[in-house]
Amino acid sequence: MQKTFVGTRLRELREERAMSQVELARLLGISPSYLNQIEHNSRPLTVPVLLRITEAFGVDAGFFAAHDVTRLIAEVREVLSDGTIGLKVPDADAAQLAEQLPQTAHALIALHRRYRQANERLAALTGERGPEPVGPAAPAPMPDEEVRDFFYQRQNYVAELDEAAERLATKIGLTPSRMPAVLVDRLAYHGVRVHIREPEVGQAAPARGGDARGEGREAGGREAGGRDAGREAGGREASLDIDELHRFDPDTQVLTLSSHLRPGQRVFRMALQLAFTEFDELVTRLADDGMLSGPPARTLTRIGLANYFAAALILPYNVFHATAERFRYDVERLSEHFGMGFETICHRLSTLQRPRARGVPFSFIRVDRAGNMSKRQSATGFHFSRAGGTCPLWNVYEALAAPGRIHTQIATMPDGRSYFWIARTVSRGYGRYGRPGKTFAIALGCELRHASRLVYSTGLNLDDPAAAVPIGIGCKVCERVGCAQRAFPQIGRVLALDENRGTFAPYPADVHA
Structure with missing residues (x-):
């Protein structure tokens, strides 16, 4: 069995219940010193203790799953890859920070967000002419970003x-x-x-x-x-x-x-x-x-x-979850059955994370023709970048080119995790000639290991690595080398520029730097 260290999460769970180490140790039938070692990641979590914890606190085993910190690791890496900060931190250190000190990691992300927003406000006010002062305080975060984070941190389940x-x-x-x-x-x-x-x-x-x-x-x-x-x-x-x-x-x-x-x-x-x-x-x-x-x-x-x-x-x-499982998450069939639209069904599917009755953990996004992401929610480890846009190889953009039909895609992220995505357009009109309506692409994605539960995976070879499209979380922070669709160089990476040499992929990176 792979060793699982859950000290921080267990300590947070205990403190939420206002329990002392002695009280929890007595409840779990272990010694206080053993519990203290678990909470400080000196001892791994064993299966018998895990089962007692899930029973005592009413959480499922997935509460302690390692993939729960995937998004946090990606966010920390994005912060530390910001070239304007001037730091070079190994990926292993970023992962350790997210896994061992998640609250500190969240604080770091929040501070970086304030820093980035201050720079954006400064550029807007000065027309990017120079560092004219705009006041001592950093600007408040944008309200829509706060709302997205509110649901994002709750994995889209309230x-x-x-x-x-x-x-x-x-x-x-x-x-x-x-x-x-x-x-x-x-x-x-x-x-x-x-x-x-x-x-x-x-x-x-x-x-x-x-x-x-x-x-x-x-x-x-x-x-x-x-x-x-x-x-x-x-x-x-x-x-x-x-x-x-x-x-x-x-x-x-x-x-x-x-x-x-x-x-x-x-x-x-x-x-x-x-x-x-x-x-x-x-x-x-x-x-x-x-x-x-x-x-x-x-x-x-x-x-x-x-x-x-x-x-x-x-x-x-319960009714919706049972029906979704029976229909194998066929969105159009669910739409017809419940009389609700494609987007409504997709969004509701992304909220099915009730303990002991979990659906497929989905990420949900909505983008417009310009690539603006107006909605993003996630119950998975998938990380949405805050800088550098999104990846043009993502099938959500292909959907905009062929509206009205469902597109499927197996996509692999730079960290090696693979996801299964479906995407389709939705349109909204004014009901009269001459008034512009709205067209969005809706995408719903899950980790590839869940794809067999979806009707859309029928007939696909989910185990073939060649079937996966390599995508990233945004050009400015994507570490893929040699991507032909790259729109911007990666922040913090040295470019291999040569006046006497041309490459198919723009912004070639110096892999030796």
């Missing part, structure tokens, strides 16, 4: 919300065919009326997605708002601006939905409102626990948590 949503779905008898009527009734129970309304000026509103952190589709049953609120209090009709899909008025307690939303999209927005109406205290507590920088980040996090709850309510964990 147990309290997921469990609360599932309990509510069972309590109110929420099924795909009855969702609109049941949600209208539940909102009415809290004094909220649902109203369907055309947008102002007689123009068509955008038929965009239901943002279950994704788009929606028809979800069987009669239209939401069958108990239409009609007019708001005082006789004033509810109205929506051209770009509004929904609006809630706290004074009149009326939730107005655009008539251009499809039934599945309306269902999601009613579930979203229910999160704020019935579970606002829980949403607030979770957001406050995130140690966010200010009101914008806190508001965005609350919206993200409410979206998470809405998806968990209309796609309850």
Whole structure:
């Protein structure tokens, strides 16, 4: 058996439960000195002790798996490879820092992020003319980055919300065919009326997605708002601006939905409102626990948590997980079965990490035609670079060139880990000629060892190394030598430049430097 050292994680788990070493040692049936050795990585974890820990704390064995720190190691390596810092740290030291001192590693990453943001703000303010001072304090992190990190650090699973949503779905008898009527009734129970309304000026509103952190589709049953609120209090009709899909008025307690939303999209927005109406205290507590920088980040996090709850309510964990396993994670089949859109299903699949009932651990991304990554969540060791963009060899970009069909890819990272990816485009229009819509590529990936559980791996030779495409985490930090698609030289690496020599791969690296 490979030796497993879990000192830091075990110590954190014990401290979370406010237990002393003596108390935990007694619970596990070992001596305090033996436990102290385990916590200081002087002794490896044995199988019998692991089983007692999982039983005592209600975690599964995967809690201590070595691959849990893969992302952290990659992030530390990215920080230490920043050429502007002027440090050369061996990869082995970066791995040791992430494995043995994860909190220190996170602090290092946070400090580097502040440093990078300060440089970016300086360049924006000075037009890259020079180091003009902009004040002594580093700028606050961008709110959207804080929200991404909030979910990223939780591996895209929020147990309290997921469990609360599932309990509510069972309590109110929420099924795909009855969702609109049941949600209208539940909102009415809290004094909220649902109203369907055309947008102002007689123009068509955008038929965009239901943002279950994704788009929606028809979800069987009669239209939401069958108990239409009609007019708001005082006789004033509810109205929506051209770009509004929904609006809630706290004074009149009326939730107005655009008539251009499809039934599945309306269902999601009613579930979203229910999160704020019935579970606002829980949403607030979770957001406050995130140690966010200010009101914008806190508001965005609350919206993200409410979206998470809405998806968990209309796609309850146990039912959705069992169906996903039965369908072998066929996204289009799941979309048809639950009446939700491709993106919504993909995003929900990326959250199935409940202990003792885990689904395939997926990473989820959404990119636009320019390569901007507007959504990224991960329950795997896959690391998303914060610098240098993403890899052009990734099949998520191939999907944009051939919209509407699913693309598969076996991809290998520079650290040797292999992943299986599927990608497809989703589009959202305004419902009228002449108004530009949106097109995104959605990608869902898992470690290659899980690929056989997916219907998309049927007929593929998952064991053939030649079938894997070598990709990286971004040109500026990718250590691959000789990549023909490289757009930028790797930060910190010396180039082998020669006026008398040309190479197929741009920016050839000096492998001897």
